[in-house]
Amino acid sequence: MVEKILPDLYKIEVPLPGNPLKAINSYIIKDSERSLVIDTGMNRPECSNVLLPGLEELGIDLKKTDFFITHLHADHLGLVSSLATESSRVYFNQPDATFIQPGNNWDMSSDFAVVNGFPEDEARRAIENHPGRKYSSKKQVEFHILRHGDTIGINDYTFQCVATPGHTRGHMCLYEPDKKILFSGDHILIDITPNISSWSYEEDPLNEYLGSLNAINDLDIEMVLPGHRSIFHDCKQRVEELKHHHQARANEVLAILGKVNQNAYQVASQMTWDIDYKSWEKFPPQQKWFAFGEAVAHLKYLLEEGKVQQQAQGQGMVFSPAN
Numbered sequence: 001m002v003e004k005i006l007p008d009l010y011k012i013e014v015p016l017p018g019n020p021l022k023a024i025n026s027y028i029i030k031d032s033e034r035s036l037v038i039d040t041g042m043n044r045p046e047c048s049n050v051l052l053p054g055l056e057e058l059g060i061d062l063k064k065t066d067f068f069i070t071h072l073h074a075d076h077l078g079l080v081s082s083l084a085t086e087s088s089r090v091y092f093n094q095p096d097a098t099f100i101q102p103g104n105n106w107d108m109s110s111d112f113a114v115v116n117g118f119p120e121d122e123a124r125r126a127i128e129n130h131p132g133r134k135y136s137s138k139k140q141v142e143f144h145i146l147r148h149g150d151t152i153g154i155n156d157y158t159f160q161c162v163a164t165p166g167h168t169r170g171h172m173c174l175y176e177p178d179k180k181i182l183f184s185g186d187h188i189l190i191d192i193t194p195n196i197s198s199w200s201y202e203e204d205p206l207n208e209y210l211g212s213l214n215a216i217n218d219l220d221i222e223m224v225l226p227g228h229r230s231i232f233h234d235c236k237q238r239v240e241e242l243k244h245h246h247q248a249r250a251n252e253v254l255a256i257l258g259k260v261n262q263n264a265y266q267v268a269s270q271m272t273w274d275i276d277y278k279s280w281e282k283f284p285p286q287q288k289w290f291a292f293g294e295a296v297a298h299l300k301y302l303l304e305e306g307k308v309q310q311q312a313q314g315q316g317m318v319f320s321p322a323n
């Protein structure tokens, strides 16, 4: 289960049962003074039952361990509250910390989805089963906030924080310029495309994401250690593929819009999804929820580019190609 990557740097693959991502990679930098764990897994026994014995095998003392969490999603952050001890620092970013504060509730996302065509009962079921709701930290964690450019030194490594908004508002990578390695969280993955989604038209996460891909492209990287799936080496090529993917997706959305006014839910139902269900109707509400969020992100991007227009229709919101 524990895999050595570089001197004092290890990876533990933590399973995510029933999740298409299959597993999350937790990385450990071991040091006699203080060790660092990057991302943790969900707050569920299937994750702790693998991560804890792995840490023990490495001789990690949690009283002498800090944590760096790349972003707010439950598969990265969920387990940290049960791992962190009183002396642990939990490094995190401000935008995601603000987002998960109590009060930023699911009702807002649900109202937005319904206005944009999502059937109300499906929205309710999607939220009930959302991993972010089921497997997040139940305890409030005190974060030590890091900003772009801040550094963390452990053992022979000096990591620089690189703000990479897009997948979430505050997503942060860690870069080691001497070793030329990047802990990419969910910003760049190899055989899956990171989900870029939105539940409001106030932000433009796809535009931010493309900007964050460019920021990474400027770095000298020999090895990418992502949050899911395999470690890989050709970062520049992957950046190009991801940019191309989103351009193709945006074009697909434009083609779907054709001449008829459509809401975001209707657009999502016609996009192609790499998923094992025969038709949109067969998608579980949870998968429709993620698909819908991606459709909104692409619509917003096209809106900002001046390629589509938006108008109120009845209680809802519809889109059409710009004239």
Ligand SMILES: [Zn+2]
Residues within 6 Å of the ligand: 071, 073, 167, 186
């Ligand atoms: Zn994520």
